[in-house]
Amino acid sequence: MHGAQAGTDGELDLIKAIPVRHPGRWIGGAVILLFVALAAQSLVTNKNFRWDTVGKYLFDVLVLQSIGWTLLLTVAAMVLAITLAILLAFMRQSENPLFRYVSWVWVWFFRGTPVYTQLVFWGLVSVLYPKIIFGVPFGPEWFSFNTQDIITALVAAMVGLGLNESAYLAEIFRAGLKSVDSGQMEAAEALGMRRSKIMWRIVLPQAMRVIVPPTGNETIGMLKTTSLVLAIPFTLDLTFVTNTIANRTYLPIPLLIVAAIWYLVITSLLMVGQFYIERYYGKGVDNVTHKPVKATAAAAAAHAGGTPNSSGTVKGQQP
Amino acid sequence: MHGAQAGTDGELDLIKAIPVRHPGRWIGGAVILLFVALAAQSLVTNKNFRWDTVGKYLFDVLVLQSIGWTLLLTVAAMVLAITLAILLAFMRQSENPLFRYVSWVWVWFFRGTPVYTQLVFWGLVSVLYPKIIFGVPFGPEWFSFNTQDIITALVAAMVGLGLNESAYLAEIFRAGLKSVDSGQMEAAEALGMRRSKIMWRIVLPQAMRVIVPPTGNETIGMLKTTSLVLAIPFTLDLTFVTNTIANRTYLPIPLLIVAAIWYLVITSLLMVGQFYIERYYGKGVDNVTHKPVKATAAAAAAHAGGTPNSSGTVKGQQP
């Protein structure tokens, strides 16, 4: 009734079905395209945008320098924030209740208050505390600094942005660490690895898969947040410089566009970077050429039961 | 040699071991506490902070009203952003390449440009496009609005914040949807459920576990971002109102503190809300009273093999 007569006919009658038509989708698409086209057209033709001025200042040397400063601030603040966030996330999991508590308060405070206010305070720190004195509290003074000499505008900007961001990232890292299977921790413990090593070598690298996308969001956000360093005041970043030009020429819109274009360019580069970082941390998980032998292999990474070598051993055997 | 003599001795000699001492930890903790104490002390005693002024304006009726507006803006913008983000995340997974592409461009554009610039444009929309005309493009006009009548400052503020935020949330939602096991989708398909139903009833509720914490971050961020609506200009939010008072009284620091205190209060409330939302969406997964019969039960949710009824059936049987 049924048997092994398959494969005997030389030519296969492959199914080439006529796809379902989705006119609604294409109309929807067309409407969207139309809107985009209209928006683009009015963007180009509306004289308020003054594309000549945009062109003139896009590669202005001041603007180009300010991009450098903006990038420096972004990178420095994110590096500081990531370092602190890892520390905070580890502290949050510590056995020492004091560490856990400090970590919680830190996140609560820095997430809770506006970064602008924080930056104002970092700018005022030398006003509020003109000298930083190291010594025994209520006792002798060892040595002291003029705060102004240490906390320059650049340092204040980096520290202010970094500390604020660390609170947001700490939450992201916390969620990431939580997402790693507890079996990983146990397996590493059973091998005699110590907790700090386990965190660094086993848990964190796996958590990165979950951590990277929201951190990308935060980095792109930070790029724009740097414009708030005006509060310190730090006056070399992209927004400040384009604002200054706008003030001089009374042409704010084209200069906002100049800034927006540059932010967009940097964001695009960051998104490319994020793509590669995501891919790096996906190694062994996302970007492996799975052999989906099991229909449900994708279901459980822990039991990713592929048997890549079992098919093929019987190749060509005709029953 | 060994048998079932256990449990025969009436009294158990429970292990009460002397814990390992961690002097380093306690010193670290003490140093942190000391710093906190010093910071608090100087916060209270530094006359620059003018706590009398803080007290005076903390419950000022203008400030209280502005909190209402700030909350309204935050909630409205987040609701809009979440709605759009879900749509964008679904579009990103759509079979229609046009939808995928539009979704990508949207995220790229709104994440890439500064929200301040976007808000300026929303404020200017009535200038750039004085009339919104519905009709056949290049053909007859059906009806038209004065843009000013529709896009009031409040609407512009909500739309501007919401659209920008939607791009960030779309990334978060995308990552969340990706985190749901593909087996869930297949199981629902096999039951004959349609794609949109599967998304709403099966995939999204499970993705929420991953989505809620970063969305909490974003909501808390949004609370502070509302201060940028001055660009529209919308002049009733907390930052604007406290700034105005500061300008009038020449006391910027205490009024920044007033604003910071209120932001901190609202953030704390939001964090409480987030806790409950996280718990709600953790139902069946996080907040179930697992019976960890399997040592490794936590390892694979897909195979959460607890057998809650198998122990106990043999209770009291002495071999």
Add this chain to the structure above:
Amino acid sequence: MTETSANPRKQGADVKPLVSIENVHKFFGDHHVLQGIDLQVNPGEVSVIIGPSGSGKSTLLRCINLLETISAGRIYVHDALIGYRERNGRLHDLSSKQIANQRREIGMVFQRFNLFPHKTALQNVIEAPTQVKHQSKTAAKLKAHELLEMVGLSDRANYYPAQLSGGQQQRVAIARALAMEPELMLFDEPTSALDPELVGDVLEVMKSLAKSGMTMIVVTHEIGFAREVGDTLTFMDDGMVVESGNPREIIANPQHRRTQEFLSRVL
């Protein structure tokens, strides 16, 4: 266990098959995974498929349920062509709505259960009836309690999957599929993710289903089950049907070398 394969209803020569798989091929890229499968399953019959890993058993089940599209051949369930509409000699894809409709008639139970973790056992079972068939919640719940009773879990209705053992989860998955009152049930290694002690419960439920006359296609490694419950046994290898027939005969007397090898490993 009573041996039920002598049931004349199932063996009648003039019975129209419920499932008819005709020369089905499936490619994944260049990989020719199904190389012309023919298989018929009569109403009320239990058709057991065995075969080594990678031989295409899961793929075949997934093609029947439209989780994969076939590359060539035809699959009919109840005389309806699966996945396509034939008009003027040409095949047209079905719309997603029509595909969903076809799937409703076919229940599937997966190796890894795939219960919805955010819903209780009861909610898992009533999900599809209320959402797909638009039954009232009360009616669906009534039916769901019956089904949970049947799989021996009436006292676990309000437990979340994470609170159930593997065997209990798999039984809920069966109840969930049955709630749609399918004509055909597909089982893809429903016990292979279970510890040996938990396997029995699930096999018990499947046996009683078979006795109640449900048409079933079962991919399994449980040779005992195949022998006791199966009406036909099909051995697949390398995307082809190697041998097919009465389970006891094949298990006792495998004709092909591959079948012999395979059975010696599994038994």
Add this chain to the structure above:
Amino acid sequence: MTETSANPRKQGADVKPLVSIENVHKFFGDHHVLQGIDLQVNPGEVSVIIGPSGSGKSTLLRCINLLETISAGRIYVHDALIGYRERNGRLHDLSSKQIANQRREIGMVFQRFNLFPHKTALQNVIEAPTQVKHQSKTAAKLKAHELLEMVGLSDRANYYPAQLSGGQQQRVAIARALAMEPELMLFDEPTSALDPELVGDVLEVMKSLAKSGMTMIVVTHEIGFAREVGDTLTFMDDGMVVESGNPREIIANPQHRRTQEFLSRVL
């Protein structure tokens, strides 16, 4: 398979036990999970533990490896008290460093493998030797290749766990544990997450390990393995040792009703 239990080295009456578990109790809250376990394992012996789900088998293994702390009793491995230092008649907790040192002497293989998914098979195996024992990478790799050869996976060294079958993953996990050159290996149902076809490979490796003289405590449902390889068989139920002795005798002739019941279900 040769039957190795007559090996006189293992049965000598004056041999000091490598593992000595003395009246161990474990509470989870009010739940008395281990109710006074006594068990001795001599050097080179294979001690198999069976018992129904929830009887405390995993908990016992985890206590030996300090993944859980015991509530009462003592566990000695190689005459060293596990987890504590006794001084002036009082117990002191060991520091995390000392605990890590004790764990190095004990290898553990989990039911769900728990390989590090972001590392290849080779990297999984050399992780602990390089990071814990501070071996050079070259030396560790050399040893790792030997071990992978031993478990039959020399050609899979650079595969990520996701690219390996369940059986292959479990064999890598065994190699990973062996790389630390432990005196004692603990196996917690190492085959129960595997499909029947994949079980064989892992059992093969365990048999050869046993033959090489490794001391092993194995929790398993594979009665066949217990009979062939085990030197002693212990049946646990409800947190107690019900019966213990020569595997073949117990399997053929269980003395207690619970043991009989259990064996009838599993066999």
Add this chain to the structure above:
Amino acid sequence: SNAEESPNNGSDSSTFDPSSVAKDDALIAMLPAALKDKATLDVGSDTSYEPAEFLASDGQTPIGYDVDLAKAIGAVLGKKVDVHTSEFSTILPSLGSKYDLGISSFTINPERSKAVNFVSYFNAGVLWAVQKGNPNNFSLDDICGKKVGVQTGTIEEDPDVKDRNQKCLDEGKPAIEVISLKNQTDVTTRLVSGSIDAMSADSPIIKNSLQKTGDSLETLGDVYDAAEQGIAIAKDDTAFAKVIEQVMNKLMEDGTYTQILKDWNNDEGAISKAVLNPTASK
């Protein structure tokens, strides 16, 4: 509703009553068609620049001499006046559509005149302030290396202090440390606390700051570099700009203009003739 904290110069209680100004039908007739039918004159103003334009204690109502002048202009043209708080970056692009006029202490210079029409109406110079008694002995002749506060976007920042800084650099002296802040209040606060040595701003602003901070600051030297400020009108709306020029001249002639400035203690900056797009003084 709030009691004022700092000494009050009566800024909250303007005495100006626009109904005292007569409507001028001749000028109304000259208005461009689009404006003739409008009942209100919409004015954009960055209301954080006391005493020119700032918000009353309700936090929303703009007041100041610029605001009163706008009301007077409206009265002459027979229109109600709506002054909108708005940031600099949105005032200028909105001229000619959302706003009819921009009155926000805009200083006229040639570069800016390319972007908008200006009708001059006020003369403000640069003025410096230091702490009472000039404790740091700050002097404009010895400015290099000092800390100087300015408000972002003012002519004090660029070109005045910027040029001085360039001079310092050219002479090989240390650069001026310029603290450029968004609000004048913040600059003043820093001067009061002593974290900057001096600040410079438009003369009316400095005077106002002195009043507001009690007895802690004093001016240094005289007003210099007097520059004209202008009312901004869209570049392509010269017809309307001409009307505004005439309206301003009318207000100057009938005394309303001087009265308004007097009310706000700022008649020193009064000019005698409003001019459309004057060749900028700098």
